[in-house]
Amino acid sequence: DQQVKQNSPSLSVQEGRISILNCDYTNSMFDYFLWYKKYPAEGPTFLISISSIKDKNEDGRFTVFLNKSAKHLSLHIVPSQPGDSAVYFCAASLQGGSEKLVFGKGMKLTVNP
Amino acid sequence: NAGVMQNPRHLVRRRGQEARLRCSPMKGHSHVYWYRQLPEEGLKFMVYLQKENIIDESGMPKERFSAEFPKEGPSILRIQQVVRGDSAAYFCASSPKTGLNTEAFFGQGTRLTVV
Numbered sequence: 001d002q003q004v005k006q007n008s009p010s011l012s013v014q015e016g017r018i019s020i021l022n023c024d025y026t027n028s029m030f031d032y033f034l035w036y037k038k039y040p041a042e043g044p045t046f047l048i049s050i051s052s053i054k055d056k057n058e059d060g061r062f063t064v065f066l067n068k069s070a071k072h073l074s075l076h077i078v079p080s081q082p083g084d085s086a087v088y089f090c091a092a093s094l095q096g097g098s099e100k101l102v103f104g105k106g107m108k109l110t111v112n113p
Numbered sequence: 114n115a116g117v118m119q120n121p122r123h124l125v126r127r128r129g130q131e132a133r134l135r136c137s138p139m140k141g142h143s144h145v146y147w148y149r150q151l152p153e154e155g156l157k158f159m160v161y162l163q164k165e166n167i168i169d170e171s172g173m174p175k176e177r178f179s180a181e182f183p184k185e186g187p188s189i190l191r192i193q194q195v196v197r198g199d200s201a202a203y204f205c206a207s208s209p210k211t212g213l214n215t216e217a218f219f220g221q222g223t224r225l226t227v228v
Contacts, residue, residue: 004155034216043117043204043219044156089155098208098217099146100169103155 003027004092006104015113019077023090023104028071030092034101035064035075038087047088048075051096080111117142117207117220118187125226132192132199134223138207145188146217147180150202162188195227 031052036044148156162182182188206217
């Protein structure tokens with residue numbers, strides 16, 4: 001039972017353009033959402049998070065949007081850079097923090113120079 | 114301030130042997146989480162520990178797997194009598210506290226290969 005879904009396994013964009021990574025969830029009780037970035041042979045690195053009481057959170061080039069009615073969130077990266085090429089994981093929590101994260105399968109982003 | 118340290122980075126075990134994976138949380142962090150990532154999958158929660166206490170082990174297989182976080186020293190994930198299906202990347206994460214808007218920071222993982 002996949003409670004957090006990243007339906008597109010990969011995305012390729014040109015440097016300087018916007019990257020939009022999507023994530024859907026099924027459990028309406030999730031109240032905290034996080035995005036992690038992962039390079040091969042390394043651990044996930046925290047990028048940005050959003051609480052369910054908000055619909056947008058921005059940090060530099062990264063913006064996360066939350067649509068609770070659609071149970072959908074998205075990560076926007078603009079402008080995209082080649083160093084952004086990595087696997088991105090969407091994660092969700094029931095407890096407002098990071099005690100027991102439920103992860104999606106990840107999406108591989110490739111940013112072409 | 115060193116990050117979450119896991120060792121070994123790579124571990125090869127024969128079927129039936131024991132695997133011990135170690136995790137030292139970030140300085141000041143007293144909450145430790147273990148996750149497992151199978152090939153082509155996302156990370157799956159296994160267990161949440163605080164010093165000397167298991168808080169939530171709902172993701173741990175019922176047999177052969179155990180975890181501890183002693184008062185002194187690293188957290189240990191122990192897998193007894195390993196089987197090929199245990200081959201995966203095991204990630205440890207830590208946080209300074211629990212509650213609202215708390216991020217967990219991950220180590221680089223231990224890649225276990227059972228041959």
